[in-house]
Amino acid sequence: xxxxxxxxxxxxxxxxxxxxxxxxxxxxxxxxxxxxxxxxxxx
Amino acid sequence: xxxxxxxxxxxxxxxxxxxxxxxxxxxxxxxxxxxxxxxxxxxxxxxxxxxxxxxxxxxxxxxxxxxxxxxxxxxxxxxxxxxxxxxxxxxxxxxxxxxxxxxxxxxxxxxxxxxxxxxxxxxxxxxxxxxxxxxxxxxxxxxxxxxxxxxxxxxxxxxxxxxxxxxxxxxxxxxxxxxxxxxxxxxxxxxxxxxxxxxxxxxxxxxxxxxxxxxxxxxxxxxxxxxxxxxxxxxxxxxxxxxxxxxxxxxxxxxxxxxxxxxxxxxxxxxxxxxxxxxxxxxxxxxxxxxxxxxxxxxxxxxxxxxxxxxxxxxxxxxxxxxxxxxxxxxxxxxxxxxxxxxxxxxxxxxxxxxxxxxxx
Numbered sequence: 001x002x003x004x005x006x007x008x009x010x011x012x013x014x015x016x017x018x019x020x021x022x023x024x025x026x027x028x029x030x031x032x033x034x035x036x037x038x039x040x041x042x043x
Numbered sequence: 044x045x046x047x048x049x050x051x052x053x054x055x056x057x058x059x060x061x062x063x064x065x066x067x068x069x070x071x072x073x074x075x076x077x078x079x080x081x082x083x084x085x086x087x088x089x090x091x092x093x094x095x096x097x098x099x100x101x102x103x104x105x106x107x108x109x110x111x112x113x114x115x116x117x118x119x120x121x122x123x124x125x126x127x128x129x130x131x132x133x134x135x136x137x138x139x140x141x142x143x144x145x146x147x148x149x150x151x152x153x154x155x156x157x158x159x160x161x162x163x164x165x166x167x168x169x170x171x172x173x174x175x176x177x178x179x180x181x182x183x184x185x186x187x188x189x190x191x192x193x194x195x196x197x198x199x200x201x202x203x204x205x206x207x208x209x210x211x212x213x214x215x216x217x218x219x220x221x222x223x224x225x226x227x228x229x230x231x232x233x234x235x236x237x238x239x240x241x242x243x244x245x246x247x248x249x250x251x252x253x254x255x256x257x258x259x260x261x262x263x264x265x266x267x268x269x270x271x272x273x274x275x276x277x278x279x280x281x282x283x284x285x286x287x288x289x290x291x292x293x294x295x296x297x298x299x300x301x302x303x304x305x306x307x308x309x310x311x312x313x314x315x316x317x318x319x320x321x322x323x324x325x326x327x328x329x330x331x332x333x334x335x336x337x338x339x340x341x342x343x344x345x346x347x348x349x350x351x352x353x354x355x356x357x358x359x360x361x362x363x364x365x366x367x368x369x370x371x372x373x374x375x376x377x378x379x380x381x382x383x384x385x386x387x388x389x390x391x392x393x394x395x396x397x398x399x400x401x402x403x404x
Contacts, residue, residue: 022135023324029140030328033344034337041347 068126075362076354079106103266103357107230110361119362130359134259135321137352138277142328143337143345150278150329156402157249157279160394164253165286167390168194172383179379184210187294188218189376193383196284197222197257203287203317207295209304220369221380226260227364234267246399248272252279254391259360262353281322288317
């Protein structure tokens with residue numbers, strides 16, 4: 001396997017954008033609050 | 044054969060290393076943000092105990108100022124920079140979580156009004172910045188980047204447009220520096236003007252969302268005025284952000300027609316690629332909140348999580364603003380940006396004033 005082939009293979013993997021990661025993390029946090037894992041978040 | 048062996052060794056380590064590299068910077072964001080929160084609580088109490096007249100300075104401003112002081116004196120060491128750059132991630136996560144505090148009906152009502160104002164703001168700003176760019180004889184693609192940055196959503200819009208119209212790195216650096224410097228100024232001037240004009244929370248929130256370019260600065264400028272103004276500024280700014288795909292697509296088609304950029308193949312895919320996904324996340328959380336997926340305590344918890352995310356964002360706004368670096372980018376694009384921003388701030392203020400008279404805010 002050449003270096004180019006490796007690059008092409010890794011490059012073709014779909015990467016999530018920063019926006020999508022932020023949405024996923026926010027939804028995970030919302031789910032943890034909804035299921036009662038995080039009962040109270042102080043401020 | 045050596046390539047085959049090295050790849051499996053390196054690949055599993057990379058994500059973990061990348062994760063470890065952000066930790067120092069995220070801790071710095073948290074430390075600066077939390078110091079801002081402590082200062083808000085303690086400085087006011089100390090002044091009151093000693094009968095001093097001292098304005099109530101919110102944690103938002105303390106966090107930004109502390110960040111600015113660090114960035115412009117000792118500087119942010121290399122070790123922390125990757126983590127400090129995550130402030131945009133926290134901003135977007137915070138906006139999605141903030142959706143829990145909006146009922147869908149409010150979004151449709153306010154979003155409808157703000158959509159009309161946003162359309163007028165974008166058209167007016169693009170036209171005016173293009174005129175200024177020609178007047179000051181800036182390079183056409185630099186003018187496009189400055190116009191998109193001030194009309195739509197600051198740095199994200201500039202980066203999205205740069206790729207689509209194949210602009211130079213130098214042009215995008217100029218535009219980003221101008222937009223960031225002017226955003227930093229807006230942080231301090233917008234609340235002062237808002238208080239001087241005695242704008243209501245609603246009018247000010249609309250103005251900050253329409254007039255401040257970068258999402259982080261618009262969020263901070265709104266929060267500096269009041270919680271309600273901050274909420275509205277985020278909603279209006281998100282409406283502006285949602286327009287990014289259409290504006291970038293229009294410019295990409297224009298520059299392709301001039302033979303100076305690649306033509307756009309699948310326009311729907313292009314729009315989806317440029318569309319800020321956090322706006323959809325924000326809407327979806329507000330739909331869930333509207334249909335009582337969360338109870339009152341849970342909405343309170345989500346609102347506090349959103350505040351913590353914004354706390355990191357505001358620290359990041361200060362830490363990534365380095366006036367020395369911005370000065371190096373040159374004066375002309377900055378001058379065009381400054382004239383444009385003042386005009387856009389005046390124009391959007393007039394729009395908001397007109398809307399507040401019509402709707403009786």
